[in-house]
Amino acid sequence: MEVLGQIYQPYMEVLFARCYKFFRTEEDARDTVMELFEKLNVELKIHEPQNFKAWLYSVARNHCLMKLRQRMPIEIGKSLEDLEEKDESDTGYRVSDVQLDRLTACLNRLPDNQRRSISLFYLEGKCYREIAEVTGFDISKVKSYIQNGKRNLKNCLERNENA
Structure with a gap:
């Protein structure tokens, strides 16, 4: 734990800022940063990230999204692309149960290879290589899927938004 703390320490401020963008409260962001530290102890026994910084940010983003999903209403984008854009902006979105249901329905409509990869x-929070190992897909196919x-999800959500 002490070694993990030394590895984690340089990323704490950046992770705090990233979590703050999701939760908009210092308390929630601080709690999430500590939860991430505890989660790393387990995750690093399972994963061997090639790029620790990118992997850590991905784990943090996914952890924040899962916490937000458990609360309703939650702050997420209208699609997965919006989630990535949200990290760069200060604007948030309110998503209703209906919109979350639409996202789930659209995700379930994707071909199996795309749904599994996404x-x-x-x-x-798996990287392309890990997805290729788990699914048996070629890495270039994983990227394509x-x-x-993402494009198919966005199109599906836009079609269903007007319905």
């Missing part, structure tokens, strides 16, 4: 990448899946 779920592993965004929800479980994620890109096409």
Whole structure:
């Protein structure tokens, strides 16, 4: 734990800022940074990240999204692309149960290869290589499935928004 603390320490301020963008309160952001530290102890026994910084940010983003999803209403974008853009801006979105249901329905409509790749990448924080190992897909196919899946999700959400 002491070594993990030394590794984690340089990232705490950046993670705090990242979490603050999701929660908009210092208390929630601080709590989440501490939860992430505890989560790392478990996650690093399972994963061997090639790029620790990128992997850590991905784990932090996914952890924040899962915490927000448990609360309603939550601050997330209208699609997975909006979630990435949200990290760079200060504007938040309110998503209703109906919108979350639409996102889930659209995710379930994706072809299996796209749905699996997107779920592993965004929800479980796996890198392309790990997804390829788990699914048996070629790494270039994984990248394609994620890109096409994001586009298909966005299109599905836009179609269903007007319905």
